Amino acid sequence: MMTCKEVLESLSEFVDEDLKADVVQAMHQHIGVCSECRAEFDTLTMTIKLYRHYETPQMPAPCHDRLVKVLELEKMKKKAGQSSSGSEG
């Protein structure tokens, strides 16, 4: 049987299903009988669900327009640099 310390250390990987089958089985066994580790598992799982539910706003259209302008300016600088170095060389 795994100890509480071992379970807590592996909890994140357990949530991500990133553990070997025998460890997963041992985790399930422990959580099935240990209410404190069960609470740790439940609350960590719910935390992940909660923040994945929390949506990020989309990029506003003016951000795209300003980015295009910034890149256009950079292209002009590059071309100006190329033509001046070309005329010098």
Add this chain to the structure above:
Amino acid sequence: MVEERAVRDESDEALVQRAQRDDERAFGELVHRYESKVYSLALKMLRNPEDAEDVLQDTFLRAYRGIKSFQGNSTFSTWIYRITANSALMRLRKRQLPTVSIDDADEREVPINIADWAPGPVEQMLSQETQTAMAEAIESLPVEFRQVFVLRDLEELSNAEVAEILDLSVAAVKSRLHRARLKIRNRLATHFAEQPKPRRAMGAQP
């Protein structure tokens, strides 16, 4: 028109090669494909729209200037995420006060006898107050934790991808993610402990 469609159908790799030969249209298509993702990543890391826009512009300026030196050892998406993460990190470091090294921090992450507030449905738990508590919890993360947390848990990239973007080992990514999750969970646990009946926070009649 036909040419525009051809550019839209190209792979990232082909577009990068064309952009490296000064094909502006190819670089424009890469911007089109990744600008929303870059902005979203920056906003999740910085939680400030103006800073996110600065990172967006900084990222594509750096990409434009550096496209010829991009070797193709990683994918373009990994490369652009790496530039984004570094740019956001620099802004976060400027904004946050100096803290102890996260690797040296001897902090208890796991509360003892945490109340099990989790079994309710997500929709009932996700009140405005919970969202605020979560935003504050994310903002309180040390920058190195926040980078990993955003890429891994919000962008849902793999551990290997996050490791490549941040130039960390997979073990370090897992460790930082674990601690970031616990820090956020602990803040939420405090939040729910302060609520009289958290599972009835929304939609329930008194």
